[in-house]
Amino acid sequence: METATNAKIYDAVVVGGGAAGVGVAVALRHAGIENFIVLERHTVGASFASWPAETRFITPSFPSNSIGMLDLNSIAIGVSPAFSLEVEHPTGQEYAAFLRGVAELFELPIQEKIDVKRITKVGDDFRVDTADDTLRTRHVIWAAGEFQYPHLNRFVGSELCRHTATIASYEELDGDDFIIVGGYESGVDAAYHLSYCDKRVRLFDKGCPWKDESSDPSVALSTYSQERMRVDWFKEHVELFPQTPITSVAHADNMYEAKTQDGRRFQSRVPPLMAGGFAGSHKLVADLFERRDDGFPLLSEHDESTSVPGVFLCGPAVRHANHVFCFIYKYRQRFAVVAKAIATSLGLPADELENYRQWGMYLDDLSCCGEECAVC
Numbered sequence: 001m002e003t004a005t006n007a008k009i010y011d012a013v014v015v016g017g018g019a020a021g022v023g024v025a026v027a028l029r030h031a032g033i034e035n036f037i038v039l040e041r042h043t044v045g046a047s048f049a050s051w052p053a054e055t056r057f058i059t060p061s062f063p064s065n066s067i068g069m070l071d072l073n074s075i076a077i078g079v080s081p082a083f084s085l086e087v088e089h090p091t092g093q094e095y096a097a098f099l100r101g102v103a104e105l106f107e108l109p110i111q112e113k114i115d116v117k118r119i120t121k122v123g124d125d126f127r128v129d130t131a132d133d134t135l136r137t138r139h140v141i142w143a144a145g146e147f148q149y150p151h152l153n154r155f156v157g158s159e160l161c162r163h164t165a166t167i168a169s170y171e172e173l174d175g176d177d178f179i180i181v182g183g184y185e186s187g188v189d190a191a192y193h194l195s196y197c198d199k200r201v202r203l204f205d206k207g208c209p210w211k212d213e214s215s216d217p218s219v220a221l222s223t224y225s226q227e228r229m230r231v232d233w234f235k236e237h238v239e240l241f242p243q244t245p246i247t248s249v250a251h252a253d254n255m256y257e258a259k260t261q262d263g264r265r266f267q268s269r270v271p272p273l274m275a276g277g278f279a280g281s282h283k284l285v286a287d288l289f290e291r292r293d294d295g296f297p298l299l300s301e302h303d304e305s306t307s308v309p310g311v312f313l314c315g316p317a318v319r320h321a322n323h324v325f326c327f328i329y330k331y332r333q334r335f336a337v338v339a340k341a342i343a344t345s346l347g348l349p350a351d352e353l354e355n356y357r358q359w360g361m362y363l364d365d366l367s368c369c370g371e372e373c374a375v376c
């Protein structure tokens with residue numbers, strides 16, 4: 001890696017080698033940008049590799065590339081997890097292997113085991129401080145994801161709970177009786193696997209994601225999870241508590257006790273599982289972005305910071321108006337937009353990116369039907 005000491009300046013530094021970092025790096029290549037680097041604190045696809053062993057993609061993969069439709073879980077034109085992995089709903093470990101394959105195929109300049117600590121604007125460039133080094137770049141793409149930054153402090157005693165992001169395998173969890181806080185995708189996934197092992201599960205949610213009528217899977221439960229909730233073992237072992245926020249958890253006499261907003265108390269011998277989502281890595285670079293009312297970074301139409309030009313955001317934290325880009329098939333739509341903006345700033349024509357349009361990918365703007373659309 002070239003460092004600030006020898007004064008090399010990269011055209012772009014991508015932080016994170018997950019689905020977003022690898023995908024946008026391919027788009028940078030297609031934009032004709034060569035002088036860039038991807039910095040990954042662990043190994044490519046590390047977040048996926050540490051999903052619970054049983055957890056699978058809810059979005060299906062199908063090899064549809066031959067008729068110009070990207071596999072729903074693909075991150076680059078010409079590749080397909082369905083084709084490479086021969087599975088419809090990959091596990092995290094399988095998808096991590098797919099990402100490593102894409103990185104190799106496109107010969108992406110990825111440096112692993114580099115933990116980015118801080119990014120600072122200095123004059124027209126950026127200083128990127130890693131655990132061991134400092135380097136300089138003209139543009140930064142923040143793609144450090146959410147999985148490694150879970151929401152932990154949601155209520156009194158939440159530190160006593162175990163976040164689902166820290167579970168290696170549901171099958172190997174001790175205990176017969178589980179309380180799960182949060183009933184969206186991760187909570188239903190945990191309940192499904194635990195109930196399959198004949199464990200009793202009580203699933204709490206502050207709303208009722210199981211009955212939301214939105215057609216947007218960023219808001220309502222996916223069809224994959226809805227199907228899982230209809231299997232016999234789920235119906236037999238899982239009790240649902242809609243509109244029931246947990247307000248505190250305590251531990252005494254070898255029992256965990258969760259208290260609900262309406263004053264009820266529920267006990268279990270094992271720590272309640274927290275399926276309450278992710279704070280997200282964008283908190284690490286909060287000083288580089290203005291914030292929207294919902295706390296997410298405010299972005300220009302090119303996904304660039306509105307307060308510090310040259311910093312871009314890629315991945316599930318991208319928001320535009322009421323659009324939530326939290327799935328791969330959503331946020332990959334923004335890769336070419338970011339790559340084109342950086343290429344333009346560097347004076348490169350980025351002609352190859354025009355191909356992205358044929359694949360239904362955005363290039364100049366949101367290209368969406370807008371807030372009036374019932375589906376959006």
Ligand SMILES: Cc1cc2nc3c(=O)[nH]c(=O)nc-3n(C[C@H](O)[C@H](O)[C@H](O)COP(=O)(O)OP(=O)(O)OC[C@H]3O[C@@H](n4cnc5c(N)ncnc54)[C@H](O)[C@@H]3O)c2cc1C
Pocket residue numbers: 015016017018019020021039040041042043044045046047048051055056057058059114115116117143144145146147148186281314315316326327328329
């Ligand atoms: C259980 C679960 C199931 C899901 N199922 C689906 C699904 O079916 N379909 C779908 O589309 N999406 C799904 N998602 C969401 C999907 O996983 C995320 O959208 C995806 O992981 C985001 O990719 P990413 O590259 O932004 O983040 P990540 O995959 O987390 O990648 C970020 C990378 O950045 C690295 N990193 C973090 N901080 C630093 C740092 N400071 N310095 C250097 N490197 C750093 C990490 O090691 C990591 O490799 C699911 C998520 C979860 C948790």
